[in-house]
Amino acid sequence: MSLPMTNETATTEPLVFCQPDGRRIKLTASVVAQLLRYAQHQLTDKEAGGVLIGRYLCDSDDIVVDQVTEPMPGDKRGRYFFHRAQKAHQHAIEQAWQASQGTRTYLGEWHTHPEANPTPSGVDTGDWRRKLQQDQYFERLFFVIVGTQEVRVWCGSRKQAKLISLQSHPVES
Amino acid sequence: MASVQKYFDSFHGKIRLGLFDEEDTLRDKRRIVREKLLANLPDVFKKHNEKNLVPTFRDQGSYAMRTGTRPLDGDFDIDQGVYFETSTTDYPDPVVLKERVYEALNGHTKRVEIRRPCVTVFYKDGYHVDLAIYSCAAANADKKDYLAMGKVGSEEKYRVWQESDPTTLTTKLFERFDGDETGRKQYRRAIRFMKRWKDVNFVSNGHSAPRGIGLTINANSYFQPRYNTTTFVLDDLTALHELSKEMLSAFTSTWVSTEWKFVRWLSAKLLVTPFNDVYEKMTSKQMESFETKLTELRDTLKKAIDEVDTRKACQLLRNVFGDDFEVPDESETARATPAPVSTHSQSA
């Protein structure tokens, strides 16, 4: 899904992606606005990242990402790398989970790339596979990369180690 | 699509007449009116030196069709057909027979009034019973039922016996669904949803709002059932979106002679005599606002279909259907999940 090139988001639209089984994942407008603020447009912009938090909806099994964490103290940021520490982000996840009687949970990770149409690096996919085995999550994990022109999403699960790239969901009029 | 069917179900439960005390009250009032008529009419006819006529009764309107909705203003009504076995030639002035009914009921409630199509009995708690007075088929040479139209003091051309067959209308409005119980059930729901939409979005005076019977006729023409044919779970959202879309595409440019111009018009032709358009009394401005509001409805339903978040979809639906459409808490619409743990991560 291509993005407005402006840094300031006048009216940010939510983003919706479609999984191969038809289930949709929506990044709310405020989440999209928050992610776009970290897009690496300038040569000096450092890579950023965090975790995705949100809900598995009853019946439809669609997913809404309504919160993301941002780089926090303890994280290491470079032009071409981001190392996220566990503690502060895990704390945010637990807070959301507890305050919602378990209905808001950890959904995955996001980070930025200084490229227009981002593709995951070997480091990325290696770490995603490790997380699919080591993290505690419900059904699936989603991995978002924020490029300078496009936001892309991949998904995997404990059983489905092959990472699948999700299609952005066209909204017909 | 967000799963909003559950919330359409509870909305339907709130707006339908039937699950509430009001319907019992309506039934009681209907019974009392019938009893009063049977008790008092003999004396009234005797006083006027006329042959005693014993009426028979038939339910009519949304009550008979089971498409009634709870009114927003608390003004509950029930339509009752009162059939007299007397010919239109025995009572050339139909208003005379209406006056006999009026006389038999007057003084027993807050107010009784002869209105053009009926005699209305008002109760002080906001309920009223509309009595449609008929000369029944058995007494007429052409074997047709005629409805007594006109008021005391109205010109002769407005005091007429009008051929009228509400029972056949009801049959015709539902025969499409013979053999499809689920479709018929959803059709009734769609009619109720459209009527509540009308009550919430239009002012109720004059002909500002499309009539309920008009929306019912439109649904008969344009509604298609949408449900899972294996589980029979209804999809009211899609059905209503398609209904509103079809209704909008049925608007055509129509010559309105009273205004001497072409206007965008949706008609709802009665399926029985006199086969008139039940929207005919609306002005072009009122029709224009009907089209505008229907467009808003269609667009909102589409947005709700596209919306992933159930709570957000319900908020959109509440905007068009009013406060009886419940907006659930976020936690109610999402799965409870086991405690999550996210380890550190590294990316490049």
Ligand SMILES: [Zn+2]
């Ligand atoms: Zn990367």
